[in-house]
Amino acid sequence: MKRISLIALVFVSVLFFKANAQEPTTDEKLTEVNDKINGLTERLANDEADLFKLTKIKVSGYMQAQYQYFENPSVQPNNYFSLRRARVKFTYEMIDGVKFVLTPEFVPGNLSVKDAYVVLNDRWSKAFSIWAGKFNRPNYEVEYSSSSRELAERSTIIRTLYPGERAIGAKLEYNPLNVPFHFQLALLNGADGITINNASGTNLNTTENKDFDNYKDIMVRATYNLQLGNFGGLDFGAHGYFGSYKSNALKTLSSNYTTIEDVKFGDAVKRNWAGGEFQLFADILGGLSVKGEYIAGKNASIGYSPVAAVGTTAAIPGVANFQNKFAGYYLYFIKNLGKKNQFAFRYDYYDPNTDITGKDVTIAKYTSADATTLKSRVSGKSDLATSTFGLALHHYFDDNLRISLNYDIVQNEKVGSAGLLTEDYTKADGTKVIKGLDYSNVINQNLLTLRIQAKF
Amino acid sequence: MKSFNIKKFAVVAILLGMVGFAFAPAADRITVKGSDTLVILAQKWAEVYMKSNPNTAIQVTGGGSGTGISALINGATDVANASRKMKPSEREKLKARYNTLGVEVACAKDGITVYLHPSNKVTELSVKQLGEIYKGNIKNWKEVGGADADIRLYGRENSSGTYVFFQENVVKGDYAPNCQTLPGTAAVVNAVKKDVNGIGYGGAAYAEGIEICKVKKDDNSPAYVASAETIKNNQYPITRYLYMYLKNKPTGALKSYIDWILSPEGQKLVVEAGYFPIK
Numbered sequence: 001m002k003r004i005s006l007i008a009l010v011f012v013s014v015l016f017f018k019a020n021a022q023e024p025t026t027d028e029k030l031t032e033v034n035d036k037i038n039g040l041t042e043r044l045a046n047d048e049a050d051l052f053k054l055t056k057i058k059v060s061g062y063m064q065a066q067y068q069y070f071e072n073p074s075v076q077p078n079n080y081f082s083l084r085r086a087r088v089k090f091t092y093e094m095i096d097g098v099k100f101v102l103t104p105e106f107v108p109g110n111l112s113v114k115d116a117y118v119v120l121n122d123r124w125s126k127a128f129s130i131w132a133g134k135f136n137r138p139n140y141e142v143e144y145s146s147s148s149r150e151l152a153e154r155s156t157i158i159r160t161l162y163p164g165e166r167a168i169g170a171k172l173e174y175n176p177l178n179v180p181f182h183f184q185l186a187l188l189n190g191a192d193g194i195t196i197n198n199a200s201g202t203n204l205n206t207t208e209n210k211d212f213d214n215y216k217d218i219m220v221r222a223t224y225n226l227q228l229g230n231f232g233g234l235d236f237g238a239h240g241y242f243g244s245y246k247s248n249a250l251k252t253l254s255s256n257y258t259t260i261e262d263v264k265f266g267d268a269v270k271r272n273w274a275g276g277e278f279q280l281f282a283d284i285l286g287g288l289s290v291k292g293e294y295i296a297g298k299n300a301s302i303g304y305s306p307v308a309a310v311g312t313t314a315a316i317p318g319v320a321n322f323q324n325k326f327a328g329y330y331l332y333f334i335k336n337l338g339k340k341n342q343f344a345f346r347y348d349y350y351d352p353n354t355d356i357t358g359k360d361v362t363i364a365k366y367t368s369a370d371a372t373t374l375k376s377r378v379s380g381k382s383d384l385a386t387s388t389f390g391l392a393l394h395h396y397f398d399d400n401l402r403i404s405l406n407y408d409i410v411q412n413e414k415v416g417s418a419g420l421l422t423e424d425y426t427k428a429d430g431t432k433v434i435k436g437l438d439y440s441n442v443i444n445q446n447l448l449t450l451r452i453q454a455k456f
Numbered sequence: 457m458k459s460f461n462i463k464k465f466a467v468v469a470i471l472l473g474m475v476g477f478a479f480a481p482a483a484d485r486i487t488v489k490g491s492d493t494l495v496i497l498a499q500k501w502a503e504v505y506m507k508s509n510p511n512t513a514i515q516v517t518g519g520g521s522g523t524g525i526s527a528l529i530n531g532a533t534d535v536a537n538a539s540r541k542m543k544p545s546e547r548e549k550l551k552a553r554y555n556t557l558g559v560e561v562a563c564a565k566d567g568i569t570v571y572l573h574p575s576n577k578v579t580e581l582s583v584k585q586l587g588e589i590y591k592g593n594i595k596n597w598k599e600v601g602g603a604d605a606d607i608r609l610y611g612r613e614n615s616s617g618t619y620v621f622f623q624e625n626v627v628k629g630d631y632a633p634n635c636q637t638l639p640g641t642a643a644v645v646n647a648v649k650k651d652v653n654g655i656g657y658g659g660a661a662y663a664e665g666i667e668i669c670k671v672k673k674d675d676n677s678p679a680y681v682a683s684a685e686t687i688k689n690n691q692y693p694i695t696r697y698l699y700m701y702l703k704n705k706p707t708g709a710l711k712s713y714i715d716w717i718l719s720p721e722g723q724k725l726v727v728e729a730g731y732f733p734i735k
Contacts, residue, residue: 055614279551287703
């Protein structure tokens, strides 16, 4: 019995001492916790550093899916769904004052780069910035994002003068602190998005990343924001375009179809215009705005010189360069309806040739004395003015989602009499309608667009 | 589909939209979001106002001035509290979405206070010294008359109006990369309380349990602590207005609330919260 008791005592003692030996002291526990906290703090600091780098990258973008119905009988198919935009914008601002922007577009069947530029801000006065790359041309409607725009498309004149909106070049911006004045001066390649055909109809201006010629175009825009107290504000300004294309022909015809000028290959064919703009914002019944712009000047398209037809000595007649005096404007009225809805209408007008009226079209013509070296040039559809009355209603489900109904009523300038200017067209069933479109009447080009936009 | 049907459809849809939404009644529910500097005061305003106006429900949240202004632009709040002025880029977004320039209401004044640990020997700094400290050019307290110890910087996140105001008016450049950004002025005060070599900045209302550093305009000027008197006399060099931004001119319950905030009763709460009245 004594022996069993002794063994039990030894066993309990061993257990007791073992238990005591394993139990950490308070200091040890504290050290362990401290070590853990220090480890976590170190990890957190590393994670914060990584996170800080990530916060320098901003990703935004938007997608627009739409259904369109065209009333113009010559448009086939006359109704379809399409993806108008699928863009993601990456902005990387590693250090204060240097920003990189890249915007790829992922429309089905076409991957393209919309924006790709670097912005260097002056770190001293913080008023100047230099842009280089591919960016929006300095113009109000061009720079106003289509994700915010109140009508489905930009005005006709803006789409004509600035196709694709962007251009490659460099820009200086001046935005002084505390003064609501903004100034932009851009030097651009100038031929971005322009078609310049040769004698066989091939577009010579297909290299998007290079200039077509050695001439650089200058754009300048200045605006001022005027506060009108409790009423709202008035922004106003002007912009000018001073550029030229390289002549690819030996003649330049004016849009009056009578004046023709001798030029050399490579001479500058001028394209100069100027415009004035305003945007009035009024805090009336939930907010409304009226915006407008008028632009007039001289644009140009490039012809080509006569060439020998393949396999013959006969010459294919050349086409003269063409300089057209134009004018156009747009006027928006936009009204907010509560927090979630917006109504807008816009009237826009574009006359590509102010030298002649609709009654002169097909009558005004230039006939070369030597028909083998220069094609006769007859005024036509491209000289007719277009006016568009657009109506739109938007509903904002939230900050990200907008649904829009847009209806454009399009009117063309009419020619003098029936049969002077006509076009054939093909119906959906394949039937050809000869001279079905007569420009002595208004050709129905009205368009309905139902669009849903997701933005993030 | 005949063309006149489409025209009719478009016109009817637009007219229905106008009639249906133009006169939507405004509810007596006000949401306020934004500046963390203002959040305590804004909550106090809401609490007191709702007691005497039980039909008005006011919801106040923080998040920073930038967050509040973003919420105003995207329609998520009626009022954006901001401890800085609205940026031109933010105003452009407001124009694009609501066709207004917004309404700015200055509702209080604040002196941005510089917090130090009570054991710190340094008691005053010039605006230039503060700028150099936060840029990381002055790294040790002995360079400004303190102990030989590294300066540890605490500041706000870049969505904070205080961050922007302090950067534009004091730092005048980039913050030092080792400046620890913290979510809210209370967190900055707590960090400085626990760190003998710490320095922080924020609204005057939060300055409890720490040493308030006197600030001088330049080396030759006297140093001041932010107070009603020094702010009124333009002696304290880092002062700013605190703002409320609205999309449109206020009407109905919102107008009554704003009017009350600017009344002596509302401005009395400004003083109680540790800020300074606008008049």
